[in-house]
Amino acid sequence: MRPIACLLATFPTTTETFIVGEIQELRRRGVPIALFALAGAGGTVPQPEAMALARETTYAAPLASGRLLAANARWLARRPGRYLGALGLLFRRTWRNPVHLLKTLYLFPKAVELGDRMSGQGIEHVHAHWSTYPTTVALVLSHVTGLRYSFTAHAGDVTLFRTLLGEKIRRARFVVTCTDDLRADLARLAPAGGGGKVHLNYHGVTLERFPRRARPEPAVPTILACGALYKRKGFAEIVEACAILRDRGRDFRCVIVGDGPNRRHLERLIARTRLGERVTLVGAAPQSEVARRYAEADVFALPCSERPVSVWDPEADLMKSLEAWFEPAGGVIKDGIPNVLVEAMATGLPVVSTPISGIPELIRDGVNGLLVPPQDPVRLAGALERLLLDPSLRRKLGDQAAEDVRERFDRRKNVVELVEIFGRYLDGAAARPQAAGVVG
Incomplete structure (x- = not known):
């Protein structure tokens, strides 16, 4: 051969x-x-x-x-x-x-x-x-x-x-x-x-690395987000949604795993919204640690969006930005089906994301996860609040998510x-x- x-x-x-x-x-x-x-x-x-x-x-x-x-x-x-x-x-x-x-x-x-x-x-x-x-x-x-x-x-x-x-x-x-x-x-x-x-x-995903987990009722629920820190991944919207949840009196903590060009912006946003005690940026991590984070979390969020690349794009080098500018068609960057969504769902985590690109092929709104419009921290906060307040909904969506991943992913x-x-x-x-x- x-x-x-x-x-x-x-x-x-x-x-x-x-x-x-x-x-x-x-x-x-x-x-x-x-x-x-x-x-x-x-x-x-x-x-x-x-x-x-x-x-x-x-x-x-x-x-x-x-x-x-x-x-x-x-x-x-x-x-x-x-x-x-x-x-x-x-x-x-x-x-x-x-x-x-x-x-x-x-x-x-x-x-x-x-x-x-x-x-x-x-x-x-x-x-x-x-x-x-x-x-x-x-x-x-x-x-x-x-x-x-x-x-x-x-x-x-x-x-x-x-x-x-x-x-x-x-x-x-x-x-x-x-x-x-x-x-x-x-x-x-x-x-x-x-x-x-x-x-x-x-x-x-390799299912053995992301086993389905039983999640006891937490004293303080954890919102988890993972991925490269790019604007299109929606991490800024997660921080803004966390500020809304705090102002509504909700108790939670948020952990963001990953690194990338948007980290400094996120650090400033966390400081400006005074969320330093609730939102933590932990940096890049090996897959074994990411799997542990899934097991410890109660909700997963990744509100992706489509994003045009401009000539002076801080998330792309100048040559890539110029190359995108010359494209007769295209010039927009987006995700397909983010693998972290599949991994989180495999462990039985309820997820919140957006209906763009291939994500609706993975997440059925209200069946195995929740979908909200992109770049909408208010709607994102509402979806996260539903899950934080309703353990039975978390279990229902998480159980179906794990079944669907085992069947198709x-x-x-x-x-x-x-x-x-x-x-x-x-x-x-x-x-x-x-x-x-x-x-x-």
Whole structure:
């Protein structure tokens, strides 16, 4: 069985635990995965599984390295038409977005060098995570070396950057995405008749890591929120809702787990609303600690919103902001189905979120959670208050949430579906699961 190359952007990172879990489960089912990445994280990631995978990952060579120069010279001499044709394709498809074009040209020789390494390892198929630059690299190395590729699109990568996306879909063997909302969006972007190769596969969670918990009646209930601290995640609205709850005389505490560019703003907001004794920012945490936080909490909140990226965006570097500004369509970043919502629901936590993107595919309002309009701290406070005051409602929603996650978001079941997708397009040779690993 030939290995499949899994191509990542920056690896490892604290926000891509779902990719780590997917790789581990694919390997458990007998699918050989070779890891490649465009860049390293440049620091320690508090996920031991991710750090272990990083040690076996092949990273793209620096531009000035002899290996990169030799690989490009070799493929230019061997397939000059394919090499120059790939360059021409990039110019034709990206010139309207000069920032995207410059980044793509920077990655072009790295793509050829990675393709050279993959070919040398007997790899025939590349699967890229994220529809942006990892898939651009996959497209280039496929065009030059003849390797096949597919990719998984996750959320903001589709809605933020559309340049070259239609071409990537057209040339890919297949496309996977994590919400039906995104599947429909990508199918519309596919060339005529190509929408059928876009497949839905929910990420899911490893249920053993997030067991269902019985929650005794707390003396002081805890509201929990987790995630990277970006504005679109709604952490500021959570703090504002906490101020409303305090002013209504409700007793609670709130714990926010995560780190990111919006932390300073949240610290100032907590100080300004005099919530320092009730709202705590604990920073980034390993998955084991996050699981413990779920077990200790009584309510989970993540009121996400869609957010346009501006040129001077404090949450994005200048190049990314300029690139989004040049996009003829897109320029909006949003989540698909945040994995922390799935994890919290798996433990039986009642959740409050918003009806955007793929979240309604997970949360049914009033059945297994509550949905409120985005960027509305008053409505958010009302939903949280309902849960704080009604233990029976918390149990009802939490019990149904745990059942629904086990039915539709069990990573082991969902990876079986992913393996079947690989097998359908790769003639089964590279991705047929071992019989002992398949669950019924």
